[in-house]
Amino acid sequence: xxxxxxxxxxxxxxxAGTAHAASAWGFDDGAVSVSKKASDGSSKAKLSQKEPxxxxxxxxxxxxxxxxxxxxxxxKAKRPHQAFLVLREQDSGxxxxxxxxxxxxxxxxxxxxxxxxxxxxxxxxxxxxxxIVIGSFGSAQGLNTHVFDLETTTxxxxxxxxxxxxxxYGKRDEIYHIFRADPRSPPKIxxxxxxxxxxxxxxxxxxxxxxxxxxxxxxxxxxxxxxxxHSLFFxxxxxxxxxxFLYYTTWNLFQVLPVIGIVxxxxxxxxxxxxxxxxxxxxxxxR
Amino acid sequence: MRSLLSVxxxxxxxxxxxxxxxxxxxxxxxxxxxDKASYSTFLGDLExxxxxxxxxxxxxxxxxxxxLGERAYDHVIFFPTKSKGLxxxxxxxxxxxxxxxxxxxxxxxxxxxVAPTSFVSLLAELDIQLPVDRTGLVVDHxxxxxxxxxxxxxxxxxxxxxxxxxxxxxxxxxxxxDDEVIAFPRGVGAALGSGExxxxxxxxxxxxxxxxxxxxxxxxxxxxxxxxxxxxxSAFQGRNSARFxxxxxxxxxxxxxxxxxxxxxxxxxxxxxxxxxKFAKQVSGWTFQEIGVxxxxxxxxxxxxxxxxxxxxxxxxxxxNDVAYTISLSEWSWSSWTAFKVPANDxxxxxxxxxxxxxxxxxxxxxxxxxxxxxxYTVSFKAPDQHGIFNFKVNYKRPFLTxxxxxxxxxxxxxxxDEWPRSFVISGAWPWIxxxxxxxxxxxxxxxxxxxSASPDKKLAIKKTQ
Numbered sequence: 001x002x003x004x005x006x007x008x009x010x011x012x013x014x015x016a017g018t019a020h021a022a023s024a025w026g027f028d029d030g031a032v033s034v035s036k037k038a039s040d041g042s043s044k045a046k047l048s049q050k051e052p053x054x055x056x057x058x059x060x061x062x063x064x065x066x067x068x069x070x071x072x073x074x075x076k077a078k079r080p081h082q083a084f085l086v087l088r089e090q091d092s093g094x095x096x097x098x099x100x101x102x103x104x105x106x107x108x109x110x111x112x113x114x115x116x117x118x119x120x121x122x123x124x125x126x127x128x129x130x131x132i133v134i135g136s137f138g139s140a141q142g143l144n145t146h147v148f149d150l151e152t153t154t155x156x157x158x159x160x161x162x163x164x165x166x167x168x169y170g171k172r173d174e175i176y177h178i179f180r181a182d183p184r185s186p187p188k189i190x191x192x193x194x195x196x197x198x199x200x201x202x203x204x205x206x207x208x209x210x211x212x213x214x215x216x217x218x219x220x221x222x223x224x225x226x227x228x229x230h231s232l233f234f235x236x237x238x239x240x241x242x243x244x245f246l247y248y249t250t251w252n253l254f255q256v257l258p259v260i261g262i263v264x265x266x267x268x269x270x271x272x273x274x275x276x277x278x279x280x281x282x283x284x285x286x287r
Numbered sequence: 288m289r290s291l292l293s294v295x296x297x298x299x300x301x302x303x304x305x306x307x308x309x310x311x312x313x314x315x316x317x318x319x320x321x322d323k324a325s326y327s328t329f330l331g332d333l334e335x336x337x338x339x340x341x342x343x344x345x346x347x348x349x350x351x352x353x354x355l356g357e358r359a360y361d362h363v364i365f366f367p368t369k370s371k372g373l374x375x376x377x378x379x380x381x382x383x384x385x386x387x388x389x390x391x392x393x394x395x396x397x398x399x400x401v402a403p404t405s406f407v408s409l410l411a412e413l414d415i416q417l418p419v420d421r422t423g424l425v426v427d428h429x430x431x432x433x434x435x436x437x438x439x440x441x442x443x444x445x446x447x448x449x450x451x452x453x454x455x456x457x458x459x460x461x462x463x464x465d466d467e468v469i470a471f472p473r474g475v476g477a478a479l480g481s482g483e484x485x486x487x488x489x490x491x492x493x494x495x496x497x498x499x500x501x502x503x504x505x506x507x508x509x510x511x512x513x514x515x516x517x518x519x520x521s522a523f524q525g526r527n528s529a530r531f532x533x534x535x536x537x538x539x540x541x542x543x544x545x546x547x548x549x550x551x552x553x554x555x556x557x558x559x560x561x562x563x564x565k566f567a568k569q570v571s572g573w574t575f576q577e578i579g580v581x582x583x584x585x586x587x588x589x590x591x592x593x594x595x596x597x598x599x600x601x602x603x604x605x606x607x608n609d610v611a612y613t614i615s616l617s618e619w620s621w622s623s624w625t626a627f628k629v630p631a632n633d634x635x636x637x638x639x640x641x642x643x644x645x646x647x648x649x650x651x652x653x654x655x656x657x658x659x660x661x662x663x664y665t666v667s668f669k670a671p672d673q674h675g676i677f678n679f680k681v682n683y684k685r686p687f688l689t690x691x692x693x694x695x696x697x698x699x700x701x702x703x704x705d706e707w708p709r710s711f712v713i714s715g716a717w718p719w720i721x722x723x724x725x726x727x728x729x730x731x732x733x734x735x736x737x738x739x740s741a742s743p744d745k746k747l748a749i750k751k752t753q
Contacts (some may be wrong), residue, residue, distance in 0.1 A: 019704055079505075079506065081428075081498075081505075081506065081507065082428055082494075082496060082507065084496070084510075084513065086493075086513075086514070095493065095513075095514045095515065097496070097513040097514060099507050099508070100659070101508070102506055114676055135428025135429060135430070135494065136428060137426075137439060137440055138438055139433075139438075140436060142429050142494065144429065144430040144494055154662055162523075166481035166482075166483070167483045168483055168484050169685050170452070170454060170633070170685070171454065171633055171636060171682040172636065172647060173487050173647070174636075174645035174647055174648060174649065175305050175644055175645070175648075176646065176648075177639075177645045177646050177669075177671040177672075178671075179607070179671070179672050180672050185713055185715035186714075187712045188714045191714045191717040191718060192714075192717065194717075194721075195717040195718045195720070195721040196717035196721075198718055198721040198722045199724070200308045200723060201725055201729075202725045202728050205729055205732075206732065209732075209736060213743025214743075215740050215741055215743065216735070216736075216739045216740060216742065217739075217741035218738075219739040222564070222738065222739055230738070234734065234735065237730075237731060237734050238731060241727050243729075244727075247622075252705075274738070275738075278737075278738055279458075286741065286742070287740075287741065
């Protein structure tokens with residue numbers, strides 16, 4: 001009995017296979033309607049499986065989109081296993097399928113509002129491509145046809161839908177460090193002018209001193225009374241300045257300090273002698 | 288005798304290392320060990336590539352993925368089993384622990400059997416969703432094998448997977464001729480989460496969809512997934528570079544679909560070859576770390592300035608120093624290390640970072656330091672004008688390639704006091720230098736004057752006292 005059953009079903013299947021060879025799926029009575037919640041107007045357009053609608057269908061944020069059609073296998077109304085409305089983003093190729101509810105007699109319907117459309121498609125700047133895909137088991141050829149374009153308009157009062165791309169490993173933007181600007185100097189001519197102005201104070205000072213009667217008349221007297229301490233004292237003052245000059249040009253602090261120590265000791269020892277000679281001249285009333 | 292033995296040992300070691308970079312111990316888990324006959328070509332290919340295969344059933348008491356806390360196997364293949372659970376030896380925790388211990392897993396499903404809960408939990412952990420009832424069937428009424436599935440449309444014929452992205456190397460590329468197809472018989476499609484560790488290897492065609500043959504035989508009321516959302520073969524690579532591959536159809540690895548003749552619906556030619564065998568080799572080779580394994584050979588950085596010492600990898604640099612950095616990379620390709628080539632449109636990048644990168648630069652291939660086994664990538668740049676502790680960081684993570692994350696720490700110091708330009712070359716300092724010169728001259732002159740000048744008003748003073 002069971003054998004017979006399976007045999008007959010196999011036979012039926014085979015018969016169906018031959019009967020539907022080269023048959024194809026299609027649809028009739030296709031219609032798309034958009035009902036608006038705010039104003040109770042609605043728009044409706046007929047769908048054809050041959051060519052897409054010439055004008056895009058517009059779907060507002062509170063509108064409901066309804067698609068009805070009758071699926072047909074070789075002109076005969078029938079229920080297919082697969083009846084999808086597929087929305088496609090044109091640039092990325094992302095797709096969102098919406099299965100149609102199909103009855104035994106092939107009548108199919110689907111309702112879509114904006115909440116059901118993935119946000120990746122909603123943010124698309126181009127209209128979405130809507131296609132109908134009908135297919136089923138057996139040899140009948142499936143139908144995959146572009147039926148209309150869907151434009152979604154968002155509510156201007158509500159925040160626009162935002163979509164953050166998921167993290168993907170890949171190359172990242174280059175970064176070049178921005179260096180701080182180099183320090184700048186004023187124009188050289190100005191620096192030069194002021195440098196000369198400062199240098200000019202030295203001759204001005206000398207001229208002033210000479211005008212007040214500066215002289216070196218006691219030089220021979222001083223050198224005559226204590227030649228060693230005077231020459232060492234004045235020499236150490238000049239030497240100290242020379243050490244500073246060397247510090248500025250080549251030496252480091254550890255080279256400078258011992259030399260300063262030596263020169264300083266010389267200054268103190270010779271200075272006491274030299275300055276007491278100066279004092280003796282002052283006490284003698286020569287200064 | 289001994290030398291012969293050592294030579295043999297060397298040869299043996301060479302053979303062993305010519306398989307996978309992570310080891311050759313492969314465990315195959317089947318419902319019944321006798322089932323392996325139907326996968327004999329696939330398993331034979333693995334064996335000929337050098338894997339040592341052990342067979343177990345989930346019920347076996349001797350089955351243990353770990354021995355004394357170490358992995359007992361390097362790789363595991365799961366073929367579909369009928370039992371609902373997998374027993375205490377293969378709990379999701381143990382499988383995750385195996386992945387955490389850098390073990391690789393190739394998991395195959397079949398729409399004929401319900402996936403064990405152990406796998407469903409493991410897949411959920413990896414952010415892979417299976418259809419609700421743990422089983423599903425992917426069908427496509429537009430591209431099926433009309434020879435074997437004229438009515439049920441459950442043997443999908445797919446072209447070779449295209450490049451995932453423009454900047455990713457295609458390890459699962461086309462066969463020799465474009466006509467060849469992959470047969471995907473009676474498989475399960477999975478939905479992948481949005482994580483960056485998951486990558487689809489093979490996606491379903493646009494018109495395919497998944498349904499439950501038991502409950503949705505008449506009509507698809509609740510759609511699990513359709514089109515390219517369905518991943519038929521998907522890959523997961525952890526941060527530790529352990530690999531996990533989910534193959535939706537175990538049947539595609541069986542002998543009968545290797546180099547089988549299929550007839551595409553509506554196709555022009557009568558029959559076409561499947562290249563399942565090559566695809567199976569690519570998928571298993573990728574999973575078991577035979578391809579796409581990147582190794583860092585060496586890293587070198589030095590001061591790139593004329594007259595400076597060319598010491599390698601110094602611990603300290605100065606701000607605004609010119610620095611050169613070189614990294615040498617090799618890629619394991621089936622049996623040998625080859626020079627790693629950065630895919631077109633992709634870049635190997637070096638970050639010079641303190642907390643956040645101050646430089647992110649593209650490394651360029653340096654042919655002078657490269658060889659057929661290793662490619663050297665180099666870049667030279669000026670250290671930023673900010674002192675601190677910096678890292679040379681190469682963070683190269685890409686789909687299908689093992690992760691390269693290299694960090695070398697160096698100090699970047701200030702300018703020393705004697706490294707600045709001298710004040711006499713700075714024109715703005717000239718008045719100040721002139722000021723010092725004037726002061727010094729004035730001071731020395733004053734000292735002389737104070738000590739050696741006679742009073743100009745001597746006569747006057749004498750007159751006054753008189």
